[in-house]
Amino acid sequence: MIEQGQTTAIELSVNGHRHRLRLEARRSLLDALRIDLGLTGTKQVCNMGNCGSCTVLIDDQPVYSCLTLAIECVDKQIRTIEGLNENGTLHPLQQAFIEHDALQCGFCTPGQVMAACGLLARNPHPSEAEVVEGMSGNLCRCGAYRGIVQAVLAVSAEG
Amino acid sequence: MPKLIKSEINVEGRITEEYAVVDGDELAAWGENEELAIVGQPAPRIDGAAKTTGEARFSYDVQLPGMLYAKVLRSPHPNARVLRVDASRAEQLPGVVVVLTHETAPDIKVREGKLPLLPEDARFAGELVAAVAATDPDIAADALALIEVEYETLPFITDFTLALEGSAPKVRPNGNVVSQPSVTERGDLKAGLAVADVRVELTVRTPTAVHNALETHGCVAAWEGDQLTMYESSQHVYGVRTFAAKKLGLPVSKVRAIGTYMGGGFGAKFPGQPYSMVAATLAKRSRRPVHLMYDREGENLESGYRGASVQHVKLGAKRDGSLTAIELDGLTECGSYANWVVSLGGPYAMMYTCPNVKLTTTGVHTNIGPFQAFRAPGFVEGMVGLEQGMDLLAEKLGMDPLELRRRNLAKLDQSEDKPFSSFPVEECYRRGAEAIGWNKRKPTNDQSRSSERLRRGTGMASQIWWGGGGPPAYAEVQLNGDGTATVLTGAQDLGTGARTIFAQVAAEELGLELGSVGVTIGDTYAGPFGPASGGSVTTGSMTPAVRSAANDLRVQLCSIVAQLEDVPEEELEVRGGTVYRRDTPVSSVKSIMRKLGDVMLIGKGSRGPNPSDVSVVTSGAQFAEVEVDTVTGRVRVIKIVAAHDSGRIVNPQTFTSQIQGGIIQGLGLALTEQRVIDHRAGQILNPNLEWYKLPTVADIPEIVNLLIDIPDTKANSLGSKGAGEPGIIPTAAAIANAVANALGVRIFELPITPARVLEALETIA
Amino acid sequence: MKNFTHIDAQSIEHTIPLLDYYARPLAGGTDLIPLMREGVWQPDRLVNLKPLADLHFLREAGDGLHIGALTTLDELDRSPLVRERYQALAEAAHSAASPQLRNMATLGGNLLQQVRCWYYRGPFNCWMKGGDHCPARSGENEHHAVFDQSPCVAVYPSDPPAALITLDASIRIVGPDGARSVKVADFLAPPDELHRVMHGLGLNELITEIVVPHTTARSLYLKAMDRAVWAYALVSVAVAGEVANGTITNPRIVLGAVANVPVRLGAVEALIDGQLLTDELIKEAGTMATHGMEPLAHNHYKLPLARNLVRQALRDLTGQRM
Structure with a gap:
């Protein structure tokens, strides 16, 4: 139990690294990642579960980190955009997003890439309709959608 | 030299x-x-x-040592005088470092260059009243709840279509017309209408559309001695420097503005908005860097939008289709503050040859946050009116709508009597028509009797804009x-x-x-x-x-x-x-x-000077194919063919992305996006991405972007022109025309929602 | 978001005494967290139900399908069992929200989703929030009810419950006095003066499971939205029945997003029960579906939409093409 207004010490596993934090119960996973851990790749856009820019994987499932309480993520594997190219080379999805120009301003891109990552983890060879379906929880205001679908299909075809 | x-x-x-x-x-x-x-x-x-x-x-991601997080308190009332602000409880909250109210704000004039940073007169629900900088954003939010404000609420008007009535409360001391109506006139409109063999008259409405760039407005301000660094999500970093230096009385050499990456602007992120001075002030007072990025609600309440429009349009033409008269009487919503008014008349004045033209745009103040330029402001809305008028005219003349446009295409810049440096619209029409299969388009009037559940239609619209730089x-x-x-x-x-x-x-x-x-x-x-x-x-x-x-x-x-x-x-x-x-x-x-x-x-x-003997414009056309589900009323865009002249294309890949991006925003305007206001309360009901509906990946059609790619060698040493705005200009108009073609009945108000489609179908059932 | 005390549930028995007006159960959080961010709800304590593994199951028993309250919408959508035997439920779950939200949102929570009315969620002290009138009734009510069931004109927003009603599902509820079972159709009820929510769950009760009786009926769910995906229904319809030779026997037809609660169309069911579904009868059924609807200023379109969807659903269920 965490009392109102108190903080508690927790350990989060992000991209395979363990982090010790002291947080209030109300801290969202998104704020914990960005503010407390300095992992600003995951973006804050609506903070209400309406856009998808804060998408991360929790135990391989894409979820909105803005609606997730950080303290409820203890003992879970959190994967963020920073975890995709940790060995220094771009993840195939990152490469494909670049090749297919699946981005413009880039603000929704980390969320898109993570949603795609979750989609392919579950369904390595989706049809175009399944890609559209799987990516439909991520808004892009610049309108890079065509490239996004093509990029995900391209990675699916390679893998 | x-x-x-x-x-x-x-x-x-x-x-x-x-x-x-x-x-x-x-x-x-x-x-x-x-x-x-x-x-x-x-x-x-x-x-x-x-x-x-x-x-x-x-900018949102900048984190500096010792940085504070700022949040702003906004007026809940659409028009109110701030009588008293008591921030003492907020100031005592552990973690709060500075609270700024109108009493403690510096004497910095912002809106229209003359209004206070935190005004005592809040002219829209969402206007800044106070700001807090604290060690954590959650603490800053807690502090806002502890600020007590006493308001005197005042009469307000948020419906721009009613704001010019005599009984409407005045948003500004001089009334609700922004400066004065802009009028473009040539020839003799009355005579032009009189000599017309065929006339059409229509009233078109376009909605308030919000930029909703995914990165909100805001900045991180950091002082080192007398030098200020502004990390601002801006469309003009040099403008941020100039604005900050001027407002803070600093030499420009002491201001550094940084905007290495920015999460979308679409016209709403030009410098000069209050938040950057609020951040700079909080940083100065706290002697710590301050992160002030708006939340989504603030973005929707304060940071701009494409004003809604009402356009009364009359077109006249001879039997052979040649235009004799174009009249526009347009209103555009401007909100509480405005330095300028968009040109609804731009496309009407420029796209087609017409000797007798009178185009009036009246900007209207309301108790809503100020509008901002939004990707081809005025032209997107204007094209929706003009191009639906052209389709109606074609129907009345019994002429193919594309042929009508071909016959009227402008031959020169009629406002300056100068030739265009390049204007290959014929080529755009030809290639676009071929790619969409225009010759297979069914006549509009045939379709109202169809019993098919899914009805297809094709429409098109033209594009003109500047963009030569x-x-x-x-x-x-x-x-x-x-x-x-x-x-x-x-x-x-x-x-x-x-x-x-x-x-x-x-x-x-x-x-x-x-x-x-x-x-x-x-x-x-x-x-x-x-x-x-x-x-x-x-x-x-x-x-x-x-x-x-x-x-x-x-x-x-x-x-x-x-x-x-x-x-x-x-x-x-x-x-x-x-x-x-x-x-x-x-x-x-x-x-x-x-x-x-x-x-x-x-x-x-x-950059060298522009040529003086030619007018540099971008131009083009888009063709839309739609499918309307008569059961659900939903319009699905199947295909958009885009053909735009932006001169030499430097990078076909990013050019295509730009055009697609414009098309998708145009599609949103046509079908899903609209701000909803409760005018009784003066409140925006959908300042969020739940009810302000952006198109999703599943709403996107096939997009064929034809590369016209003709270097405009008179324009500049590259022969290249812009592509940011051309892509959005004809989209909504082309979709509206395609829907009318599919249904045999025209919906004159955007967005074309299932509700409007179903109601239109009921009228012809 | 206001601070709160966070308690991990240890067991259902441990949880019940913790719950009251100030202490709310938290499952997927996809509705509760936004409600708290908006300040609509400001509970002092949240009891996290996710540790209760015994509320997280999906299995078929002799009497039908048992769905633990913590089952996510995504799990329903992807379950071959649900897809094959309880199509309307799978389709309704699939049509809701976005993939990420379906990964998070639970069926128990979905049943309890608060109205999405922009007055309720916005800066208005509306009747549902304890105020004295409903600003939507004479305001911007494009997305609101066409049946007048209470002072509030918001529509019930969730998709799966309409399907659950056509499938005659029940909810098992545990409270301080033990367990009880209630039909979904009875669980969802228009609000009244003293009870301003659209469901019958007590403040100290928990939904533990949803039971869908075994059925050989065919079923489906149609949902009209104003964009292709990720929107609340403008109108939806769930239909179930035994289909043979162009007839539907024991039909159950439920409309969503037309009232405070999903609306069962008993008269239409009686009209078509066992009858050969001719084009004429289908048309009549659609027309009858709108009987009693009283549109507000901005939602007239819901009448033709409900009419069309009912007709389409009957055609789809019997495999007729339009």
Whole structure:
């Protein structure tokens, strides 16, 4: 139990690294990642579960980190955009997003890439309709959608 | 020798004449058949890795040691006087460092250059009343709840269609008309209507559309002594510098503005909005960096929108289709503050030949936050009116709508009586019509009797806009000791691909590989002045400056090589990173620069003047195919064919993305996006992404982007023009025409929602 | 978001005494967290139900399908069992929200979703929030009810419950006095003066499971939205029945997004029960579906939409093409 207004010490596993934090119960996973851990790749856009820019994987499932309480993520594997190219080379999805120009301003891109990552983890060879379906929880205001679908299909075809 | 010139500056249709200083003569334009190795080739954007890895640092992401997080308190009332603010409880909350209210705010004038930073008169629900900087954003939010404000609520009006009635409360002391109505007139409208064989009259309504860039407005402000650094999500970093320096009484040399990456602007992120001064003040008072980024609600309440419009339109034509008269009487919603009014009349004045024209746009104040330019402001809305009028006229004439447009296409810029530098709309029509299968289009009137559940329709609309850019715009290109080059300019990349095309132009002109050119932009301490990225000017303004700088550098390099290798300079050229004497390699640029050690060659360039004898515009057309589900009323766009002239296409890949982006925003305006206001309460009901519905990936049609790619050699030394706005201009109009074609009944109000489709179908059932 | 005390549930028995007006159960959080961010709800304590593994199951028993309250919408959507035998439920789950939200949102929570009315969620002290009138009734009510069931004109927003009603599902509830079972159709009820929510869950009760009786009926769910995906229904319809030779026997037809609660169309069911579904009868059924609807100023379109969807659903269920 965490009392109102108190903080508690927790350990989060992000991209395979363990982090010790002291947080209030109300801290969202998104704020914990960005503010407390300095992992600003995951973006804050609506903070209400309406856009998808804060998408991360929790135990391989894409979820909105803005609606997730950080303290409820203890003992879970959190994967963020920073975890995709940790060995220094771009993840195939990152490469494909670049090749297919699946981005413009880039603000929704980390969320898109993570949603795609979750989609392919579950369904390595989706049809175009399944890609559209799987990516439909991520808004892009610049309108890079065509490239996004093509990029995900391209990675699916390679893998 | 530098030259002083006067040049027309056009930002989003706001034209002013300003001085510019240019260096010597503009380079001769690359010809139509110029053999170019890098310019004109698709190239993945050079910041792709930064963006796909999450490493690109946007203003929102800036974290500095000791940084505080700021949040703002907004007026809940659409019109109110702030009588008393008691922030004492907020100030006592542990973690709160500074609270700013109208009583403690500095004397900085912001809106319209004259209104206080935190005004006592809150003219819209969402107006800034107070701000808090605290060690944590959650604490800042807690503090806001502890600020007590006493308001005197006042009468308000939020419906712009009613704001000009005599009984409407005055939003501003001078009333609810913004300055005065703008009127464009030529010929004799009455006479033109009188001689027409056929006339149509229509009233078209377009909704309030919110930019909703995914990165909200805001900045991080940090002082070091008397020097201020502003990390601002802006479309004009140099403008941020000028604004901050002016408002804070600082020399411009003491202000550094940084906008390396920004999460979308679409016209709403020009400098001059209050938040940056609030952040700078909080940072000054706390002596700590301050992060002030709006939340989504604030973005919707305060940060701008495309004002709704009502357009009463009359068109007259002779039996052969030639237009004799165009009349527009338009209203546009401007909100509580405005320095200018969009031009609804622009497309009506420019697209087609017509001798008798009267176009009136009246901007209307309401108790809603101020509008901001939104991607081709006025032209998107205006095209929706004009092009539906043209379709109605074609129906009445029994003429193919495309043929009617062909017959009327403008032959010159009628406002200035000047020829266009380039206006290949016929070509856009021809190729677009072929790609959509225009000759298979069914006549509109046949479709109202259809019993099919899914009904298809095809429509089109034309496009005209400026986008040629102009001076002043400056760039430097440095050649480094390892043979790589760096382009430096204070321009910015909004996600357009500007960074990438600067590298392409520099590499082309220098004769280097694309991979050996880096680009540093979006920082006033790193590069010379770059213009605001608005009005689709960045390509047309900046690429000639970059080319000119690269040319200056190449000349220097050849001169150095001539001295180093004792060869005649005029016989040297650089290709693919190697210096050749005629066709014999002399040395690689890399080894030359290695020899020179720490020597740095620096090329400087500027954008030359615009031609005075021609009018530079972008133009084109889009064709839409839609399918309307008569059961659910939903319109699905199946295909959009886009054909736009933006002169020489520097990078077909990023160009196509720009056009697609415009189309998708146009599709949103046509089908799903609209602000909803409760006018009784003066409250916006959907300041969020739940009920303000952006198109999703599942709403996107097949998009065929035809590359017209005709260098506009009169426009500038690249022959390139902008692509940011052209793509959005005809989309909503083309979709509206396609829906009318599918249903046999026209819906004159956007967005064309299932509700409107079902109601329209009921009227013909 | 206001601070709160966070308690991990240890067991259902441990949880019940913790719950009251100030202490709310938290499952997927996809509705509760936004409600708290908006300040609509400001509970002092949240009891996290996710540790209760015994509320997280999906299995078929002799009497039908048992769905633990913590089962996510995504799990329903992807379950071959649900897809094959309880199509309307799978389709309704699939049509809701976005993939990420379906990964998070639970069926128990979905049943309890608060109205999405922009007055309720916005800066208005509306009747549902304890105020004295409903601003939507004479305001911007494009997305609101066409049946007048209470002072509030918001529509019940969730998709799966309409399907659950056509499938005659029940909810098992545990409270301080033990367990009880209630039909979904009875669980969802228009609010009244003293009870301003659209469901019958007590403040100290928990939904533990949803039971869908075994059925051989065919079923489906149609949902009209104003964009292709990720929107609340403008109108939806769930239909179930035994289909043979162009007839539907024992039909159950439920409309969503037309009232405070999903609306069962008993008269239409009686009209078509066992009858050959001719084009004429289908048309009549659609027309009858709108009987009793009283549109507000901005939602007239819901009448033709409901009419069309009912007709389409009957055609789709019997495999007729339009």
